[in-house]
Amino acid sequence: MTGNVDSAALMRKRAHSVTVPPGFDFVATAISHGWCVLAPFAWDRDASALSYRARLPGGRVTGVALTQPGGRDNRVRAEITSGAGSRAGLTTEDWRALRASLTRVLRLDDDLAPFYARCRDAGDPFSRAEEAGFGRLLRAPTLFEDLVKILATTNTTWSGTKAMVRNLVELAGTRGAFPTARQVARIAPSRLREEARWGYRADSLSAIARGVDDGTIELDRWESWRGPTEALADEIQSLPGIGPYATAHALSILGRYDRIGVDTVFRSFVRQRYFPRSRKMPTDDRMLAIYRPWGEWRSLAYWFDLWMDHQ
DNA sequence: TTCCAGGGGTAGA
């Protein structure tokens, strides 16, 4: 028995690392859009570290801190900081599951060569996208979490979004980890409204959670969608509380970039960037026309444009 | 107090 315990302990490690594709830039990926500051994610700018609470097989929860110690092109380090296995580290099975999750979060399987080729054709400043390591929009460990966060961005301020997500994790999650669809489904909409402060969005949140939990909303099918974007978009937009903006955002999360989510950020950015002399706010169509030549890379080009503006 | 934010749903024209 003792021998078995010892050998199991030997298999446990507190720090792991993940192989990344050539040119992978961890920081550019982590701060690609606002996700890195939505709970349970937290971004440490000084340490260039992304930490969060991750679910392991069996529902256990652990703290993880991600960094890229050698900088661009080097392996991403995952340090187990707390929770299940914090003393002895993760088992082989735990790490296998976490590594698969990180592939989704960091989009390690994305092929950006076609996007970068298009960026080179576009010239400055887009030609700098590859050098900047931009192109991977950070994702949550699950599509359910991404959809909930997108819903939390609708018709509110960014501070409101952060508060709603944080409140939901505290109300329905497990030891700091984002709640599963089942956990959210089990919370009465009135509590989502009043305790998590989701306001009128609570009914949509609850309906989406229940649909994902009972299988009527098939997120796995969306993740592996091979058909036309239009049909996928129709399904996404059929969700309660999910309109054109949220659908476009979800499509970007799913790696389909041919729609731009028009929101107040898009309008104010495009106006100041491309219509600085316009006294009136240009129509949505005029602003969307700026990125129309990008075709299937439209929203990624917009995200890069916006990202460059913040650097 | 009023306005509005990383919008969405609906009724009525």
Add this chain to the structure above:
DNA sequence: TCTACCCATGGA
């Protein structure tokens, strides 16, 4: 298809 209005919440 387009417009007007309402939807909770919280910060400015």
